[in-house]
Amino acid sequence: MISIARNNLSCLFSNPNSYLCNPNVLSFHFFSAARAKRFIIPSPEIYDVLVHNHQFSPELAAHASSRLPKFRSPERADSILSFLKENSFTTTQLEKLVIHNPRILGFTIEGFKSRLKVFQDLGLSSEEIAKIISSNQGILHSCMASKVIPSLSMLKALLGSNDEVARLLKKCAWFLTHDLEKTLMPNVEILKSCSIPIERILHFLYTNPRCFLVKPDIMRKSVDGAIKFEVPQTSTAFIYAVAALSHTSEGMWEVKLETLRDLGFSDDDIFTMFRKQPNVFSASTKTMKNKIELLLATGKYNIANIVSNSTALGRSIEKRLQPRLQILGLMESRNLIQQWPSLSRVASFTDDRFFERFIRPYYDKIGEENITKIFGGRQKKIDL
Template sequence: MIAIARKNLSCSFINPNSFLCNSNVLSFSTWKVKTLIPSPEICDVLVNKHQFSPELASLASSRLPKVRDPQRADLVLSFLKENSFTTTQLQKLVVYNPRVLGFTIEDIKSRFKVFLDLGLSSEEIAKMISSNKAILNSSMANKIIPNLSMLKGLLGSNDDVARLLKRSPWFIVSDLEKTLIPNVEILKRCSIPTERVLHFLYIHPRTFLVKSGTMMKSVEKAIEIRIPHTILAFIQAVGIFNHTSEGMWEVKLQILRDLGFSDEGIVTMFRKQPIVFSVSGVKLKNKIEFLLATGKFSISSIVNRPVALGYNIEKRLEPRLQILRLLESRNLIEKWPSLSVVSSITDYMFFDKFIRPYYDKIGEECIIKKFVAGKKELKV
């Protein structure tokens, strides 16, 4: 199977791992912070001028380095507020990285100018920095400017760079020479057109921010199970392999086997809908057991329609199943719809097919009222 996949996709990789094993081990680093004494002056600025709670102000000011200038802290926070930072965003930023209170206003402004020049709005910049606070700590000369230059060279325009950064600000501070650039080349070597690679990048940006060795192994596995390399499922599969450790992967596989799925069935499910494997083994198990417990769906129906596992039980599946049970108990339906219909059609289509024709008979039922009330676009 592996040799055939390589031939078809014209890839030059060697020694692919088995699909049923993932050797990517995630590593995490810890950050230890030395506890310092709170600064009354900084606390006063945070509480009285910028709406911080006394507790947050004390926590933030206690983690400041030796240089503590309340006037500079006020200038920084005032500038950020003037540029669309909400109080909540400021609080999260300062508690996570109190050193920002010691930044010069010139340094903050220079960073904003770079992002504004890309075409990002102040609101988008605030959201971007809030979601990736390392941006303010990264060197403009050694990290931010070179990364933006590489992104523009790859994507072609400031607008495209801005579009990507809205999806994932991590590209500003990651080591793109060891991740993005070689990972793009890995996919291109599989004869995936550049425009398709970039399409994958915009849809699943996080997939490209792993070390190239990890990316290569993940691509090998996606090829091994013969997922067509130009479809979205391919990059979804690569992303799952990138971010699932060997131990976590084996746990998921064993859970599925214990529930009665064959290895062949598991591969079929993964081929069709790799994204459902992104959840924990426990969540996967709960959804499968929930569907099997209805007595209406089997393992084979789940294998044939694994997309059902991607939907929320409480918000989507259970309300619909309750209505179908009601219809069945009133002899209004003789046969349940397929798992595909139950899970995938829109709320409006479900209402139109399974509620509207019987509304005169079941409209007063609590579960019907609850369903309709929860879907504002539905009209009787």
């Protein structure tokens, strides 16, 4: 049954601009390109404005100013950056905008004001607007009349209010630079055709927004895959199964399956876990493998336990699994417990409940120093 979905999945849409979120990658990519074009001479005037007036790094400033051979107005650049700073853009955000396309240094303040007003009318704060625009620099270069405003209108028609549109954009600004008529709207219709209530679809839109920006054929294949895995369409798990499949290319899906098989899971085990907790399959193969190996290494939990309590694979190693397993191992070594709690309890109990149930009775014998060492500043202060 596992193999039925292997040939039906294609790659999730790729984001060609995702490297813009990483300053180190930014530097490597653009500065390597700059070195390859040594004939382009940086504008010393623009460089001076960027570095001394607005605290850009010298490397970013040199590269940005070298990409403006026809624009030599330091006054305009200074006024634009000052205006954006007055509207809550940080230096880091400004660097992202300028390195993405230095032409914004030639924009007029009036042009910027008209763009910002569109977002202000949604009720967004200046800080929120700065975050949205800097997370998707293409917004500044998209036509407001033919792209941004129609997208906002479609979102409002779907979500019902400006407040809800603003809420979505704070989650994912890419809705303003994608063709929603070719992505979002048909994907919503595909899910509706599965008898999924619109309320659940909209909730899913807020929690997994980029899933709705894939091509409809990917969404359709993901829906078909979830159906073939026999995930009930009336369940919440169905929509998370669609998300997991749409975020995983066919090749990576096969790698994930082979990794689980190598760890000792049968195809029926994998099938069962996917039906129960498809969202855990959204994690990377490495992350899943690390969690499984951590649990198996205790000698207290086996494959069957993990299959029965696959929610454990959705928990954080650093914040939940590792410290709890470590404290239980310490307690066992001191003969404070004879039997470890079930994996369900270890994975699902809140911090408060876990401390009250398993640590409080032995607090003095474990020692506050050990608890602090294992849990850091997250340990519960217990009054004895």
